Amino acid sequence: AQTVTQSQPEMSVQEAETVTLSCTYDTSESNYYLFWYKQPPSRQMILVIRQEAYKQQNATENRFSVNFQKAAKSFSLKISDSQLGDTAMYFCAFMRGSNYQLIWGAGTKLIIKP
């Protein structure tokens, strides 16, 4: 069975700093997708970034980038120049290519301090 592990329950950094959230997963699948979602206090789930397993190049979206290490089954999220609006719960999620269900990590609460 697939599992997703986020080992950092909570992190706190100063505004403008860079922060990295860790995520590891376990699967025997070869075709899958990885996601980072953000859930602010409003509780609306927002997609931050996605990565297709078959792509070697790490995905980037403005200040957000991932370090995808397929062999190590690691998928960390780096947030550069952090902003107060980045304060939220961040969830790492795994999607099998065959049934499109998301398997979620426990989440990391990120606090950006002014």
Add this chain to the structure above:
Amino acid sequence: GAVVSQHPSRVICKSGTSVKIECRSLDFQATTMFWYRQFPKKSLMLMATSNEGSKATYEQGVEKDKFLINHASLTLSTLTVTSAHPEDSSFYICSAETFGETYEQYFGPGTRLTVT
């Protein structure tokens, strides 16, 4: 971008009554919708996968007779909590899958259910 709405956003009901939560894809057709439950400060727990025109597939441990799911059209899925009890109080979230190139699920804003 794709938008998913949920109604109501908050609902309070008395123990023993039933409550219906609607999930709509506003600007796209969703062949598949998912229903999640989220406990405070916890991750999302998948309850069921809903496919238009067919019976929902429930995750292990989820009572299908208690959580009735109907996916009557490509833009609407409903979750009915029957004979609700205080332990059913939770935050319920739906998402819709477009099966496009990105395999992205679009999430509704959630429904806060409180059973008194």
